[in-house]
Amino acid sequence: MGSEALVELEKASRGRLAVVELDVTDEATIERAAERVGEETRRLDLLINVAGVLHGPSFGPEKKLAHVDPDALRRVFEVNAFGPLLVAKHFHHLLRHGERAVFASLSARVGSISDNRLGGWYAYRASKAAQNMITKTVSIELSRLAPQAIVVGLHPGTVDTDLSQPFQRNVPDDQLLTTQESAASLLSVIDGLTTAATGRVFDFRGKEIPP
Numbered sequence: 001m002g003s004e005a006l007v008e009l010e011k012a013s014r015g016r017l018a019v020v021e022l023d024v025t026d027e028a029t030i031e032r033a034a035e036r037v038g039e040e041t042r043r044l045d046l047l048i049n050v051a052g053v054l055h056g057p058s059f060g061p062e063k064k065l066a067h068v069d070p071d072a073l074r075r076v077f078e079v080n081a082f083g084p085l086l087v088a089k090h091f092h093h094l095l096r097h098g099e100r101a102v103f104a105s106l107s108a109r110v111g112s113i114s115d116n117r118l119g120g121w122y123a124y125r126a127s128k129a130a131q132n133m134i135t136k137t138v139s140i141e142l143s144r145l146a147p148q149a150i151v152v153g154l155h156p157g158t159v160d161t162d163l164s165q166p167f168q169r170n171v172p173d174d175q176l177l178t179t180q181e182s183a184a185s186l187l188s189v190i191d192g193l194t195t196a197a198t199g200r201v202f203d204f205r206g207k208e209i210p211p
């Protein structure tokens, strides 16, 4: 994993930030990370899963059926869909403390089936739709075990990151968010969530994205 900036931030934080390694495609690392966090605290108020992949050195979003590749499909589903599910599996006990707790996974508007007007991007779209179903299903289980828990998907907007970089040409400048703008908006959306939001997906303005 990269994350050099995060490690620098940890060094400057005087113990306020602890970086724990975790690869969402490697369950043992998720289990170890949850144990490590569990040594620090018995309760989490907020858990955000940001891991996501759209393209890699050997694959990119498919423009047509002929581009569909099983290895890329597996990789994208492993990170985008199975990742949040395994994170929920190993961390959910830390959200079951009887008070408000939020588990948010960064999703994407293109994961909305009803909003799909352009087609293409098979692996990414389908993996984010699967992620949203997992969000809903986890929310139902947690509503029984931890009624104060709120499980949501969040669309961060189109944000200037490595993930969106190859596709920014068609995005008007005023619609491309900086990472700081997106993170600030998402945190304010999270602050406003109540248990009525659980199982649903919202964009960075707090507007619900239909399934």
Ligand SMILES: NC(=O)c1ccc[n+]([C@@H]2O[C@H](COP(=O)([O-])OP(=O)(O)OC[C@H]3O[C@@H](n4cnc5c(N)ncnc54)[C@H](OP(=O)(O)O)[C@@H]3O)[C@@H](O)[C@H]2O)c1
Pocket: 001, 002, 003, 022, 023, 024, 025, 050, 051, 052, 053, 079, 106, 107, 108, 109, 155, 156, 157, 158, 159, 160, 161, 162, 163, 164
């Ligand atoms: N940027 C956008 O316009 C946009 C739009 C809609 C949705 N999203 C979603 O927002 C989320 C963040 O994307 P981003 O734009 O910040 O992309 P990014 O710059 O490519 O960052 C991706 C993040 O995912 C992490 N990651 C990838 N594979 C992982 C794995 N196997 N285990 C653990 N972490 C892993 C990376 O960690 P390392 O750096 O350590 O590898 C990095 O922190 C994703 O879920 C993406 O689908 C982004």
